[in-house]
Amino acid sequence: MRITPAFRQITITYKNNKYLNMKLVKFILVGFIFGIVLTKSEAVSWYRIYEMFQFQSFHMYGIIMVAVLTGIIGIQIIKKYNLKDYSGTPIHIADKEPSTVRYLLGGVIFGLGWALVGSCPGPIFILIGAGFTTVILVLVGALLGTFLYGVLKDKLPH
Numbered sequence: 090m091r092i093t094p095a096f097r098q099i100t101i102t103y104k105n106n107k108y109l110n111m112k113l114v115k116f117i118l119v120g121f122i123f124g125i126v127l128t129k130s131e132a133v134s135w136y137r138i139y140e141m142f143q144f145q146s147f148h149m150y151g152i153i154m155v156a157v158l159t160g161i162i163g164i165q166i167i168k169k170y171n172l173k174d175y176s177g178t179p180i181h182i183a184d185k186e187p188s189t190v191r192y193l194l195g196g197v198i199f200g201l202g203w204a205l206v207g208s209c210p211g212p213i214f215i216l217i218g219a220g221f222t223t224v225i226l227v228l229v230g231a232l233l234g235t236f237l238y239g240v241l242k243d244k245l246p247h
Contacts, residue, residue, distance in 0.1 A: 112175050124215040133212040133219070142204050191246065206230070 131137045132152050141149035164182060166172070173179050203209055206227050208216060213231060216224040238245075 124212070124218065127212055127215055128219065133208070133215050135207040138203070138207050138209070202230075202234075 127133050130152060132149065137146070137149050140146035167180050168182065171179060208224065208227055210227075210231050213224055213228050217228065
């Protein structure tokens with residue numbers, strides 16, 4: 090796989106590596122299971138997201154709190170046991186620079202986008218796979234926003 094000009098050139102050879110192919114299959118299966126769990130828990134439901142932003146239901150807040158707690162525990166396990174990724178490289182999680190304005194601004198922009206679209210970027214592919222073809226517009230917007238960030242990154246305060 091080769092990704093060029095605007096991005097760093099990445100070359101991955103995996104056609105002859107059966108071990109890596111099996112690992113990729115495992116990741117795909119985990120992704121499918123994660124998509125099913127999100128769908129069955131109604132975390133991808135526009136109505137549930139609408140309820141959350143109207144403060145009418147605890148459902149989504151509960152899911153988000155479980156996700157945050159799981160992430161905190163996972164990061165602590167990675168740091169404590171110096172875990173490695175699938176290729177054997179140690180996982181290093183750099184400390185964040187203390188800053189309030191950029192996190193607040195980023196959170197507000199992300200939250201506004203989430204509220205306007207009615208979907209977090211995470212389940213975009215799940216919703217497309219479930220047959221909600223209008224979410225393709227959300228995918229295009231997410232890709233455009235990512236591209237614009239890449240273009241403007243050096244001009245933004247970090």
